[in-house]
Amino acid sequence: MSRLSDSSITIYEALQNIEEGKYVMPAFQRQFVWGMEQIEKLWDSILLDYPIATFLFWNVDQSNVTGDTYFCNFLSSVTFDSRKQADTANYELTGINVEDTDTAVLDGQQRLTSLFLSLFGEANLRPKNARRNTGDRILTKLLIELNKNKIAVDEEEYNSKKFDIKFSDKIGKLSPTQFELKNILDDNFRDETTRESAIEEAIVNVPADSKDYARDILNKLYNKIFTEKLIRYTEIKDMKQDDALEMFVRFNSGGKALRKSEITMSILEAYWPSAKTEFGKILVNSYDKFDTDFIIRAALMLYGDVVKSNINKKIAENLKNDWEGFKTALFNVEELLKEMKIDVSRFANSWNVLLPIVYYVYYNSDYKKNLKAVRSYLLRAIFFTYFQSGTTGKLQQMKSNINSFDYEISIEMLDQMNDLRITDGKIEDILNMEKGSRVAGEVMYYLNLDWTNKNFKYEQDHLHPDNRFNEAKPVSVSIDNWKTWRGNRNRLPNLHLLEGRSNGSKSDMRLIDYYNDMNDDQKKDFHNQAMIANDVSLEIDDFDVFYETRKTVLAEKIQMLLK
Structure with missing residues (x-):
């Protein structure tokens, strides 16, 4: 039985684990699909103190993976297309050494990949007219603006970023008040004795009225990456791959459901x-x-x-x-x-x-x-x-x-x-199928397979037209019988297949009138194709006899088909 445990680590610790190959993804993980804006908003959420959801990890060891179990390493480079969406990337499949690798990420791939690309990896933009396989791409950097006077936040726009965090491919024209996020990994920021001077150097071009704002951002960025344990995860142990797959499908939460x-x-x-x-x-x-x-x-x-x-x-x-x-x-x-x-x-x-x-x-x-x-x-x-x-x-x-x-x-x-x-009850169920149902359509298709032309389009059509049952009942028919007839009008014994153009011309004609307009050859074909006995009346007054007689014929023909 699988065991669960909850824990948390810093963003930096998680990314280090990816860098060192300790964390991998199961081969059944999908591709990286996030775009630039989603990565930017992830960092915006982090700086806003929003939680970034719980991650689901699968502990892998010699007891639950074998040599034929494949995994994928995290992406260290990604190219975005002209719509700023990630190109489909082919992950490199690999076996693992459980002495070095002990964790497979079941849920959180998109977020962890985004963080890893932001700080440890590389992002590129493919020029608008360049083809995917040409290799043409422009290096981009993930930047945050430290001058609060340059930030224009639309308070009316739902889900808009509150910090000016964005990718830029204008590397040669960077604003002196922009800071590249991955620079926070430099030793002078990580060393407590030099961090203050490193921050002051980074904000040297920031106007005086934005200095405190800029210091707060860089200190907060450092804390979010190195100090606060934002990667909260549930780890599942003693679980086989088939169960991991099932859990992945159930708990996958990012983007389109799989x-x-x-x-x-x-x-x-x-x-x-x-x-x-x-x-x-x-x-x-x-x-x-x-x-x-x-x-x-x-x-x-x-x-x-x-x-x-x-x-x-x-x-x-x-x-x-x-x-x-x-x-x-x-x-x-x-x-x-x-x-x-x-x-x-x-x-x-x-x-x-x-x-x-x-x-x-x-x-x-x-x-x-x-x-x-x-x-x-x-x-x-x-x-x-x-x-x-x-x-x-x-x-x-x-x-x-x-x-x-x-x-x-x-x-x-x-x-x-x-x-x-085959039972009488099942045959009865088929005969009671109504116009438009899948089974009624299938039954009519196979009953008429010998004469229909696959190049023509055929439609389900009422023999006695539907609208006739909305009119006044025939004088000779009781109210109860008329109600019964109305209930049967859409059922299989009153339906046949008719080629689309013929159906259009037949429209709501009375069955007897439709029949009388035919020549002798057409009448013969009609009886054969519609499976109507030659001696049965086509007048609406005799609908009950017509219905029961044709129902018997259809039952026999369906029996023959199924046997």
């Missing part, structure tokens, strides 16, 4: 630096709208623990070493779906449903022999919203069942799974 998948990708890159580049070669053409989450989850499905969802060295190396086999599996899944007249791109936002098929195809070289069972799984999972909740558990369930059936997906296997077994 998804666990983003951290997982960072871990993978620590073991395989070119992973994202290789992923990009897959995420094109039919897979172009998928994302790296899909590939990572597929890798966990094939090589690891899909429930735990953590990438380790073994999984990363399996993926890297078997990259061609992995890519082939995805290509084969794409081709398998094509044989079913289904485009894999359809699952760009619902790719969990594909992962059991990826697993099956990867581990079974004779995967094409069970094409109907694979299709049955796919449609049952979609129609029954199998992955609506408990996704990783469901994926593990599929993985275990496929293993139990000798790496097969079979109808027998599906019928043994409560969530995927």
Whole structure:
């Protein structure tokens, strides 16, 4: 069980620990993203006596890290772009010697990096029209104005700086009353016997009415860095990397919240630096709208623990070493779906449903022999919203069942799974789906797959128009029946797919009028495509018979699809 302890050190002690390699960052930390203004405001807050939040440290030693656990050193140099935002920096990945390094920063990277760059590092500005890879940059310095007469503070502006602290690239034109923050590290400031004279020398050009102001700033700056223990931290001991990852995701507090998948990708890159580049070669053409989450989850499905969802060295190396086999599996899944007249791109936002098929195809070289069972799984999972909740558990369930059936997906296997077994209740739930629902759209798509043209756009359309149920009821229909009909008008038995232009021309026409405008061939196609029996009345007065008859037809066709 992890142990927690709270402590505090000075800014200088923390930065010394970074300089000496005692502090590092886990490989799953994200890039440095702060801009110039955020660094300036951090120092402004420090001089205003504001707390700079608690840091979260992870004690690392031989018991909780191994040789395949990677870390990153803190940045000692950063380049800001023309918008004064930090360019994406590639941290250098490294193993650690726990004799020298004992602390990994879980929360506080942005603040500690900013302080380290301000006092121990270097900041540069990339010229406006210079490209990132040209190396063109201008050195900048972090300065504070000591002449209070030059400071213009807008008291009305919310969150404005109260001290004139800013980066400047005009190194040759520095004001004689500006002080570079990192100069406070000079020995003559740190030596108590020479500090007063060093301060007087630093403010020699400051006007008389600002001398006291300037002395106060420099004394305060010294105290904030060397004396006051502003780095308050909680240290976690006896914690493994997987738990550290989980804690990092939960407690990360700076800027944009991180998804666990983003951290997982960072871990993978620590073991395989070119992973994202290789992923990009897959995420094109039919897979172009998928994302790296899909590939990572597929890798966990094939090589690891899909429930735990953590990438380790073994999984990363399996993926890297078997990259061609992995890519082939995805290509084969794409081709398998094509044989079913289904485009894999359809699952760009619902790719969990594909992962059991990826697993099956990867581990079974004779995967094409069970094409109907694979299709049955796919449609049952979609129609029954199998992955609506408990996704990783469901994926593990599929993985275990496929293993139990000798790496097969079979109808027998599906019928043994409560969530995927076909029941009258599930069919009834599907038929009660309403216009606009995802399941209704999916059911209509697959019911009509044989005749729809993928180059056309189809819309869900009412057969008996919706507005007719807002009018007066037919004389022959009771009030109770009319209420029931109104409740059923948006449900699947009164819906069909119609090509967009045809839907526009049909508009709110009565179904019988729409039908009577057709020629004989069009009427034949309409009955087949809309799945309406030839002898059923299309008059609104007979809606109950129409609805129940079509409901029976749809139930039979859905059963056939799922079996």
